[in-house]
Amino acid sequence: MLEARRNLLAVVLDTLVPASAGFPGAGAIALDHVLAAAAASPEVDALLSDGLSAVDDAARAAGGVGLAPLGQDDRERVLRRIEQSHPAFFDSLVRCAYDGYYSHPTIVARLGLDPGPLHPRGHRLAPEEPPDLARVIARGPIYRRA
């Protein structure tokens, strides 16, 4: 049962953020984050369970044996129906999926950033010339004397 929920969730996540342009899909990357969020909160867990059941039902009603065998377009059609019928579930799932995906070191590195902690490394910036403010200064004071 748990395994089935996990597999379905992975397929849903891959539909939300499919593998593309050298980026892996969210099924591999964000799954643990979404499951951890559900494990940390009974409300989130219940929302997730209900939502996934609805996805499964909708996928079967669409003529298949579930979401996994469908192609990306058909999966998207199923999920768009669920987005309408279960807005709270869907909204929090997308939010959580994006959180998990875009905080994962693999994705952060793929975006061209250093995936480690920001501190103490920070960012090195090239020294700047003082900005040219001559035009702004030339206008003279723009405040009201009071």
Added chain:
Amino acid sequence: MAADDRTDVLVIGAGASGAAVTWRLAGAGVRVVCLEQGDWVDPRAYPHWRADWELHRHTDWSAEPNVRRLPQDYPVNDTGSSISPLMYNAVGGSTIHWSAHFPRFRPSDFRVRSLDGVADDWPIDYATLEPFFDLNDRMMGVAGITGDPAYPPKSARQTPPIPLDTLGATMARGFDRLGWHWWPSDSAILTRDYDGRRACINCGPCDLGCPTGAKASTDVTYWPKALALGARLVTRARVREITLGPDGLAGGALYFDREGRLHEQKAHTVVIAANGVGTPRLLLNSRSARFPDGLANRSGLVGRNLMFHPYAMVRGLFDERLHGLRGPLGCSIISQEFYETDLSRGFVRGYSFQVARGLSPIASATGGSVGDRVPWGREHRRHYDTRFDRTLTVAVIGEDLPEPENRVDIDPTLTDGHGIPAPRVSYTLSENSRRMLDHGIARAREALEAAGAREVAVNPLLRAGGWHLMGTARMGRDPATSVIDPEGRCHDVPNLYIVDGSTMVTCAAVNPTSTIQAVALYVADGIVRRRS
């Protein structure tokens, strides 16, 4: 109940204003005790030390107490407000989270009634506060450049300005093309080592705290000095109410310690520095036969005239990468082109543009302050890649006018972890503010397009934008129309002072903390003068 020794001055709240006042009083040899409901923040606890730092912005490091829900937080019922109040409860107060954008109010901001016929004049002016602005700048450490024609000449800034970098320079070009004012932000963020603190390493998210100590949160500026001067700071000490003696003077405060035990701290003088929501809450919870409607509230104005700065967010999308993840998040440049009143624009008073940095990886997906989530599905990657590190947000920060219906009062049922009644916030954006923001949105769009943006997205009013909490115990000469006098003393209780954001008569169109702290130092100076 344990009773502590009577002290000269009791300060309630260890944030921006409480720290400044405590330091000034301790330096004058006054015995000061400060009670703070939060704790010290260990710089190693900031999310910057973790690879998943960004996740913490919406959980344990959220600026919203209702999201964060730490034991030292109190809940705020904000369902009747179009803006959510943000704050932090710790040594350093909300400066732990702040972006340290550090503009001053302008001279005209203290003369709103005389110049524009709205709201009220302050009973003090820019010239009176100027030495305190300067003193506060030295204590906090300000990066910037003097010579801004939007202000009277200022004293030298402590360090050079924060870097414009690609993003700031791009926007400056837009303002230049239109012939509009812009200037590198005055920021309380060190760009060189100063006063024993280290320079900024440009890591980015100042809103999650600053592990370097370059950002001037008062736990690293005023507090070490105040403690060295002998001030006593009691943390995890939550004040329930201010006590009143038979003489009608404040006698001290009742507070819960970290074990939940009730104490009384007696004092000759009490100074409240609990911020624009915490201060009216405390006064309204301090009821007695003499003050059945809340302490120092004969005017009925405690909690009223709440001002936020309403913010509209206007985000431009550019073709090139802007490197917007490096450098202090909240500041790069500011424009005050539309600051002073021009009635032909359809509203009174004005606004500033603040140019923030870019969107971090998660915020790029969720839309950040504009909230336009990148679509999911097949199109996701293309949309995301078009947006990531190619956006620049111009914040329109408008001057709110004081209105009595916008207020903090006590929620009939909600309480904090100690059972103390919690505040309720009611706030509606006024017609004047709406017109002002709409004007700002249109002008920001123009500026972004002039800078090269090919698309512009707008959030007409940022809900999670209640950074500035002001006006709820306003200063004035007339006890019927104000809570404190021009010296910061409550009209109704002469040994009770207020120094935080609630003192503000009007809120100007810039971030308030530089001015809040200058007022706090000015009030402290008066307390010292009157004692000698």
